[in-house]
Amino acid sequence: MVHGFISPWRRVLSETTYSLRRGQFGRRRCFSLVAHKAELDKNNIDSVPKLPPFDYSPPPYTGPSAVDILSKRKEYLSPSMFYFYQKPLNVVDGRMQYLFDENGRRYLDAFGGIATVSCGHCHPDVVDAIVNQTKRLQHSTILYLNNAIADFAEALANKLPGNLKVVFFTNSGTEANELAMMIARLYTGCHDIISLRNAYHGNAAGTMGATAQSNWKFNVIQSGVHHAINPDPYRGVFGSEGEKYAKDVQDLIQFGTSGNIAGFISEAIQGVGGIIELAPGYMPAVYSTIKKAGGLCIADEVQAGFARTGSHFWGFENHGVVPDIVTMAKGIGNGIPLGAVVTTPEIAEVLTRRSYFNTFGGNPVCTAAGLAVLKVIEKEKLQENAHVVGSHLKERLTALKDKYDLIGDVRGRGLMLGVELVTDHKLKTPAKLETLHIMEQLKEIGVLVGKGGFYGNVFRMTPPLCFTKEDADFLVDAMDYTMGKIRPYFKNPTFSNTL
Numbered sequence: 001m002v003h004g005f006i007s008p009w010r011r012v013l014s015e016t017t018y019s020l021r022r023g024q025f026g027r028r029r030c031f032s033l034v035a036h037k038a039e040l041d042k043n044n045i046d047s048v049p050k051l052p053p054f055d056y057s058p059p060p061y062t063g064p065s066a067v068d069i070l071s072k073r074k075e076y077l078s079p080s081m082f083y084f085y086q087k088p089l090n091v092v093d094g095r096m097q098y099l100f101d102e103n104g105r106r107y108l109d110a111f112g113g114i115a116t117v118s119c120g121h122c123h124p125d126v127v128d129a130i131v132n133q134t135k136r137l138q139h140s141t142i143l144y145l146n147n148a149i150a151d152f153a154e155a156l157a158n159k160l161p162g163n164l165k166v167v168f169f170t171n172s173g174t175e176a177n178e179l180a181m182m183i184a185r186l187y188t189g190c191h192d193i194i195s196l197r198n199a200y201h202g203n204a205a206g207t208m209g210a211t212a213q214s215n216w217k218f219n220v221i222q223s224g225v226h227h228a229i230n231p232d233p234y235r236g237v238f239g240s241e242g243e244k245y246a247k248d249v250q251d252l253i254q255f256g257t258s259g260n261i262a263g264f265i266s267e268a269i270q271g272v273g274g275i276i277e278l279a280p281g282y283m284p285a286v287y288s289t290i291k292k293a294g295g296l297c298i299a300d301e302v303q304a305g306f307a308r309t310g311s312h313f314w315g316f317e318n319h320g321v322v323p324d325i326v327t328m329a330k331g332i333g334n335g336i337p338l339g340a341v342v343t344t345p346e347i348a349e350v351l352t353r354r355s356y357f358n359t360f361g362g363n364p365v366c367t368a369a370g371l372a373v374l375k376v377i378e379k380e381k382l383q384e385n386a387h388v389v390g391s392h393l394k395e396r397l398t399a400l401k402d403k404y405d406l407i408g409d410v411r412g413r414g415l416m417l418g419v420e421l422v423t424d425h426k427l428k429t430p431a432k433l434e435t436l437h438i439m440e441q442l443k444e445i446g447v448l449v450g451k452g453g454f455y456g457n458v459f460r461m462t463p464p465l466c467f468t469k470e471d472a473d474f475l476v477d478a479m480d481y482t483m484g485k486i487r488p489y490f491k492n493p494t495f496s497n498t499l
Helices: 033-042 066-076 124-136 147-157 173-188 205-210 242-256 282-292 315-319 345-353 364-379 382-403 432-445 469-484
Strands: 017-021 028-032 091-095 098-101 106-109 166-170 193-196 225-228 263-267 296-300 325-328 339-343 407-413 416-424 450-452 458-461 489-491
Touching (some): 106 469, 124 364, 173 193, 173 263, 173 339, 193 242, 225 242, 282 296, 364 382, 416 432, 432 458
Parallel strands (some): 263 296
Antiparallel strands (some): 325 339, 416 458, 450 458
């Protein structure tokens, strides 16, 4: 199994205790799941945080149970497909920022399908666009004309700065990044690309090379990518001094390439890597270095784009740079399989050297959904909401950090936030087991959060952009309640159960 990102419950844990090596004095820190659950049960129900009211009840579910689905999944689907929670959640309905299980129980979705649901689950405007287009024409081919792809391309180009106005549609973020890397190599005539350590850009041949976490890399040929020191303000060697990290990119070019490169690819905020916002001053310095080496700058906006950061529509705008190529997916379609590469007319011309085609890229149903998403973001002022609610949520999470030593860092921007748990603030020891435990308890209260970072110890909070302050308060209150119930204690290592 891949270390760091497997099903949290696929590893065999003790039924009664989690335990973790403490390191000091040979002792282990332990806390009891059963005791914790019993304590939750016996407490006055009024003390448990309550979901904000919501005017929707799903129709009764009559499909197969979670047990039946899990059985089929184990038999017919790839064993590489992991899942959250000891008892996997059977999600059967969704409305805006809420999900519902097979029993009709409501959950606050603070993960947004991995930063994918931008407008809200089953947003009526997006659903109507999909249904209406499907009724009229579900699929043809870009070899014929259709207004859906052209209208969306125009609207998308109008959201980007400079001369970034030529769009090529794909089906996913991996496809978009694969295409962007190929375009950079074709345009420059160079092969070398620089990425960042801890990055995630996809899991196909080229993008796996740009990805820099062993958890996500198979032992196959991955050539031509160099990984620079990650400008991580929390764990990085230079803290928040972005320009010091940028020097490593110059060194990689001078000592690892011919001196000329194809490009540089990075997220503004690393999503899978644990919601790490690149250190201030890093991007402008690196973009300048890349330009001098003849390379193109690729902004991976798969997770940070489409108003998620609140202060700007695109994550790269927070760093004051303009890339040569922008890739996007996830929030672009509110859950519809859709991605895109946007670049300048000059750079886009390289794809005319041969035939390049994508059967489903620009599908009329998907592009109709994408256009509806842009309209909803604008009409409902979701960028402003992401900024206001995200700032409120971050402020409350930061206050929680002051209350609990288990929280090492609170970071991110808008509604793309991360909370890193550590057992030692000086050593920054990842609190992996505590992260799993708290995730499980949050689900019991009615909150769904994501998990990420190389060590799996960072809560990823990327909810739909319609998230409210009341939702944010409920999320933090649930975390406060759960973390307040953890009672660490020390036991003789002879009697502890370990992983």
